[in-house]
Amino acid sequence: MPDQNHVSLMILAAPVVAATLSLFIKNIRMLHGLNVMTMVILVVADLVLWATVVREESFTALGNVVVIDSLSIFILSIVVGIGFSCSIYLWSYFDDEAIQELVQPRRLWTFFPLYHVFLFAMIVATLANSLGVQWVAIEATTLATVFLITFFKSRESLEAGWKYLILCSVGIALALFGTVLTYYSSIRVLGEENAALNLTSLLPVAAQMDGHVLKLAFIFILVGYGTKIGLVPMHTWLPEAYSEAPAPVTAMLAGVLETVAVYAVLRSKSIVDQAVSPGFTGNLLILIGLVSFGTAALFILIQRDYKRLFAYSSIEHMGLAMLGFGIGGPLGTFGGLWHLLNHALAKSLGFFAVGNIFRRYRTRQIHEVQGMAKVQPITAIAFLVGGLALVGMPPFSLFNSELLMITSLAQMTFQFDSFHLGRFLTITVSHEIRSLGIIMVIVLLSVALFGGFIYRLTGMVWGTPPAGIRQGEAWHIGQLPLALSVFALVWMGFYLPAQIETLLQRATDVVIGR
Amino acid sequence: MPTLPINLGSYLVNLCSALLLLTCFAIVAQRRLMACVDLFALQSVFLAVTATLVAYLTGIHHIYLAAVLTIAIKAVILPRILKKIVRQLNVQREVSMYVNIPTGLLICGGLVILAFFITQPIVHLGFLLTQDSLAIALAIVLIGFFIMVSRLKAVTQVIGFLVIENGLFLAATAAAYGMPLIVELGIFFDVLVAGLIVGIYTHQIQEAFGSVDTSRLKALKE
Numbered sequence: 109m110p111d112q113n114h115v116s117l118m119i120l121a122a123p124v125v126a127a128t129l130s131l132f133i134k135n136i137r138m139l140h141g142l143n144v145m146t147m148v149i150l151v152v153a154d155l156v157l158w159a160t161v162v163r164e165e166s167f168t169a170l171g172n173v174v175v176i177d178s179l180s181i182f183i184l185s186i187v188v189g190i191g192f193s194c195s196i197y198l199w200s201y202f203d204d205e206a207i208q209e210l211v212q213p214r215r216l217w218t219f220f221p222l223y224h225v226f227l228f229a230m231i232v233a234t235l236a237n238s239l240g241v242q243w244v245a246i247e248a249t250t251l252a253t254v255f256l257i258t259f260f261k262s263r264e265s266l267e268a269g270w271k272y273l274i275l276c277s278v279g280i281a282l283a284l285f286g287t288v289l290t291y292y293s294s295i296r297v298l299g300e301e302n303a304a305l306n307l308t309s310l311l312p313v314a315a316q317m318d319g320h321v322l323k324l325a326f327i328f329i330l331v332g333y334g335t336k337i338g339l340v341p342m343h344t345w346l347p348e349a350y351s352e353a354p355a356p357v358t359a360m361l362a363g364v365l366e367t368v369a370v371y372a373v374l375r376s377k378s379i380v381d382q383a384v385s386p387g388f389t390g391n392l393l394i395l396i397g398l399v400s401f402g403t404a405a406l407f408i409l410i411q412r413d414y415k416r417l418f419a420y421s422s423i424e425h426m427g428l429a430m431l432g433f434g435i436g437g438p439l440g441t442f443g444g445l446w447h448l449l450n451h452a453l454a455k456s457l458g459f460f461a462v463g464n465i466f467r468r469y470r471t472r473q474i475h476e477v478q479g480m481a482k483v484q485p486i487t488a489i490a491f492l493v494g495g496l497a498l499v500g501m502p503p504f505s506l507f508n509s510e511l512l513m514i515t516s517l518a519q520m521t522f523q524f525d526s527f528h529l530g531r532f533l534t535i536t537v538s539h540e541i542r543s544l545g546i547i548m549v550i551v552l553l554s555v556a557l558f559g560g561f562i563y564r565l566t567g568m569v570w571g572t573p574p575a576g577i578r579q580g581e582a583w584h585i586g587q588l589p590l591a592l593s594v595f596a597l598v599w600m601g602f603y604l605p606a607q608i609e610t611l612l613q614r615a616t617d618v619v620i621g622r
Numbered sequence: 623m624p625t626l627p628i629n630l631g632s633y634l635v636n637l638c639s640a641l642l643l644l645t646c647f648a649i650v651a652q653r654r655l656m657a658c659v660d661l662f663a664l665q666s667v668f669l670a671v672t673a674t675l676v677a678y679l680t681g682i683h684h685i686y687l688a689a690v691l692t693i694a695i696k697a698v699i700l701p702r703i704l705k706k707i708v709r710q711l712n713v714q715r716e717v718s719m720y721v722n723i724p725t726g727l728l729i730c731g732g733l734v735i736l737a738f739f740i741t742q743p744i745v746h747l748g749f750l751l752t753q754d755s756l757a758i759a760l761a762i763v764l765i766g767f768f769i770m771v772s773r774l775k776a777v778t779q780v781i782g783f784l785v786i787e788n789g790l791f792l793a794a795t796a797a798a799y800g801m802p803l804i805v806e807l808g809i810f811f812d813v814l815v816a817g818l819i820v821g822i823y824t825h826q827i828q829e830a831f832g833s834v835d836t837s838r839l840k841a842l843k844e
C-alpha cells in the first residue's frame with residue numbers, strides 16, 4: 109500500500125506541476141493531454157486516500173498540515189470527479205474550430221495555468237488542517253478565477269469579473285474576521301501556539317471555548333463564505349459571473365467551488381455546535397437557506413437567458429442544502445451532503461450542455477433557441493436530463509436527496525418555540541405548524557419553479573430550428589462527461605452504492621460531531 | 623523582553639490603534655485620490671508601528687516579520703501600484719459620491735459606536751495589553767465597508783478593501799497576538815496578488831469602457 113504522505117503530496121503537487129508546465133507548452137493538443145493526465149493522477153490519488161479513510165477513519169499527513177477524514181474525502185472526491193469530467197469537456201470546448209473563432213490560440217496559455225491554480229487552491233482548502241490556511245486557499249480561488257471569468261474580454265464579462273472580485277474579496281474578508289475570532293477564543297483554551305487554528309486541536313476542546321465569541325465568529329464566517337456560495341442577499345455577483353464565464357469554468361464554479369465553500373461553513377459549524385446548542389447555527393442556516401431558495405425560485409420565473417436560468421438554480425439548490433444542514437440531525441445532514449454531490453453532477457451537466465448550445469446557436473436568449481432535438485440530439489438529451497434533475501424530478505437522484513431533507517424537516521423538533529423580535533414582541537409557534545409551514549412554502553415554490561423551468565426547456569428542445577443552422581451532431585470525446593453524469597444521476601436515483609453510502613454516513617457523523 | 627511598564631505599553635498600543643481609526647476618517651473626508659492613497663500608506667505605517675509595539679511588549683518574534691511585510695507591501699508596493707493607476711487613468715478627484723462627506727463622517731461615527739457595542743461582551747476575554755483594539759479593529763472594518771459602498775471610483779473601492787484588510791490585521795494582532803505565521807504569510811500573499819490583479823484589471827476596464835467609474839458598469843442590471 110502506498111504511503112499516505114506520498115499520496116497527499118502527490119495530490120497537492122500534481123496541479124502545481126501542471127500549472128508550471130502549461131506556462132511553457134505552446135501546443136494545444138499537448139496542453140489538453142497534460143490537463144487530462146493531471147486529472148487522472150488526481151482521481152487515482154483520491155481513490156487511494158478514500159481507501160485509506162475507509163480503513164483508518166481519519167489521519168493527518170505531511171506533519172499535521174493535512175487532515176483527511178470522511179468529510180474532506182467526500183468533498184475532495186466531488187472536486188476531483190467534477191474536475192475530471194470538466195477537463196475532458198474542455199477538450200471539445202476548446203477544439204481547433206473554437207480556437208480559430210472565439211479566442212486567439214495565444215490566450216489559451218493563460219487559461220490552463222489559471223485553471224490548475226484554481227484546482228490547487230480548492231484541493232488545499234479541502235485538505236488543510238488549519239482554518240487559516242483554508243481561508244487563504246478560498247481567497248486564492250477568487251483571485252485565480254477572476255481572469256477565467258473574464259476570459260472572453262467582452263465588456264459584460266469585464267463588468268461581471270469586477271463585481272465578482274470586489275464582492276467575493278470583501279465577503280471573504282468577513283470570513284477572515286470570523287476566523288480571527290475563532291482563534292481569539294481558542295488560544296484561551298489551547299494557549300498561544302501555531303496549532304490553535306488546527307482542526308485536530310480545535311475539535312477536542314471546542315466544548316470548552318467561549319460560546320459568545322464563537323457565535324459572533326460563526327455569523328461572520330457564514331456571511332463570508334456565504335458570499336462565495338452565493339446565498340441571498342450576498343448573491344448579486346453570481347448570475348453575472350456564471351453567465352459570462354466560459355461554460356467549463358462555470359461548471360467548475362457552480363459544481364465545485366460552491367461545494368468547497370459549503371465545506372468551510374460545515375467545518376466551522378461542527379466546532380460551534382459543540383460550544384453552543386446546535387439550534388443557533390441550525391436556525392441561522394434554515395433562515396438563510398429558505399431566503400435563498402425562495403428568492404432564487406422567484407427570479408427563475410423571469411429569466412430570458414438560459415445561462416442565468418441555471419445560475420439562479422444554483423442559488424436555489426445551495427439554499428436547499430443549507431436548509432438540510434440547518435435542520436441537522438443524521439437525516440437532514442445526510443440529505444444535505446448527498447444533495448451537494450447530486451447538485452454538482454447535475455449542474456456541471458447542465459452547464460456542459462449550455463456550452464454546447466451556445467457554440468451552435470450563438471445566442472443566450474431562450475426564445476431564440478428552438479429545435480435542439482434536431483440540431484443537437486445528444487446535447488438535447490443531456491440538457492433535458494440536467495433540467496429535469498434540477499427541478500427535482502424522479503428518477504434522478506436530486507429527487508431522493510430533496511425528499512430526504514423534506515422528510516427530516518417533517519420529523520424535526522424545534523428547540524425554540526419563540527422568536528424574540530426586539531425586546532417586546534415575541535411570537536410563539538408550535539412545532540408542527542412551523543415545520544409544516546416551511547414544507548408548504550418549499551413545495552409551493554417548487555411547483556412554480558417546475559413549471560417555469562420545464563416550460564422553457566421544452567420550448568428550447570422541441571420546435572422548428574432557426575433557418576440556416578447546421579443540423580446534426582457527431583460523437584466526440586467531449587460528450588463522454590455528459591453521458592457519465594446522466595448515468596450517475598439515474599443510477600443514484602435508483603440505488604445508492606454501498607461505498608458512497610458508507611462515506612456519506614461517516615461524513616454525516618463528522619459534521620454532527622458523533 | 624519588555625522594559626516598558628505594561629500600563630504605558632497598553633497606552634501606546636491604544637494610541638496607535640486610535641491613530642489608525644483617525645486615518646480612516648481622513649480617507650472618508652478626502653476627495654483627492656492621490657491623497658487617499660497616501661492616507662492609506664500612512665495608515666499601514668501606523669499598523670506596522672502597532673504590530674512592532676505588540677511584538678516588543680510580548681516578546682513574540684514573528685509579529686516583527688508581519689510588521690516588516692506590512693511596511694513593504696501595504697506602505698510601499700500597493701500605494702505605488704495604486705498611484706500608477708491613478709496617473710495612468712488621469713482621474714484625480716472623486717467628483718460624485720453616493721453620500722456627501724459630512725453625512726459620511728456622521729455615519730462612520732455611528733459605525734464606531736456600533737463596533738464598541740458588538741464587541742463589548744467579548745473584550746474581557748482578551749489580553750490586558752490590547753483590550754480596546756478589538757473594538758477599534760471592527761470599527762475600521764466597518765468603515766472600510768462604508769468606503770466601498772459609498773464611492774464610485776474603482777481606486778477608492780480598492781482602498782476601501784485594503785482598509786478592511788488593515789482592520790482585520792489589527793484584529794489579529796491585537797486580539798490574538800498575531801495569527802500563526804503560515805496563515806499571516808498567506809494573507810499577505812493574497813493581498814499582494816489582489817493588488818496586482820486590480821492593477822491589470824483597471825487597465826482592461828479602461829481599455830473597454832474608457833473610464834473607471836464603476837457606476838458605468840450598468841449593462842447587467844436586472
